Amino acid sequence: MNETQTITELAREFGVTTRAIRYWESHGLVSPAREGGNRIYSKRDQTRLKLALRGKRLGLSLAEIKDLIDMYDTAEDESSQLLSFLGALAQRRAALEQQRDDIQAVLKEIARFERQCREMLKSDEGKSASRSRPKKQPR
Numbered sequence: 001m002n003e004t005q006t007i008t009e010l011a012r013e014f015g016v017t018t019r020a021i022r023y024w025e026s027h028g029l030v031s032p033a034r035e036g037g038n039r040i041y042s043k044r045d046q047t048r049l050k051l052a053l054r055g056k057r058l059g060l061s062l063a064e065i066k067d068l069i070d071m072y073d074t075a076e077d078e079s080s081q082l083l084s085f086l087g088a089l090a091q092r093r094a095a096l097e098q099q100r101d102d103i104q105a106v107l108k109e110i111a112r113f114e115r116q117c118r119e120m121l122k123s124d125e126g127k128s129a130s131r132s133r134p135k136k137q138p139r
Contacts, residue, residue, distance in 0.1 A: 003042070003043060004033075004040050004041060004042055004043075005040070005041045005046065006038060006039065006040065006041070007021055007022070007032070007038075007039045007041065010041050010045075010046065010049065013046075014049060014050070014053060016053070021049070024049065024052055025039075027062060027066065028066060029048055029049070029052050029065065029066060029069060030045040030048050030049055030052075031045065032045055044073075047072075048069050048072070051065070051068070051069050051072065052065050052069060055068060055069075058089070058092055059092055059095075059096070060088055060092060064088050067084070068081070068084060068085055068088060071084055
C-alpha cells in the first residue's frame, strides 16, 4: 500500500468500483483529503477500507462494520475492539447456522415432494397403461 492513493488507484488495488468507495465515504467509513478536487486516501483510509471489505465478506451489516472500524480508531487497547468483533462474529455465525438449518429443512421438504410426485407418476403410468390396452371382445 502506498502512503496515499487516488480513488482510482484504491479501487484498482481492492477490486471495487469508485462508486463503491464513494458510497462507503458517504457512510463515514473512509474520509479522504481533497487536493484540487481529487480525493486522496491515506494509509488510515486504506486500512479502514480493507477492514470494511473483510466485514462485508463476513456478511456484517454496514452499521456493524462502521461500529467496528470506529472502535479501531478510538480503542486505546485492542481488547475492547477484539471483544466486540468476537461478539459480531458470534452473531453472524448463529445467523448463518440458522440459515443452514432452514435450508436443510426446505431441501428435505423438496425431496419429500419429489418422492410423492414420482410415486404419483408411477401409479398414473400403471392406470394409463391399463386404460390404453384394447378391451377384449367377447366371443
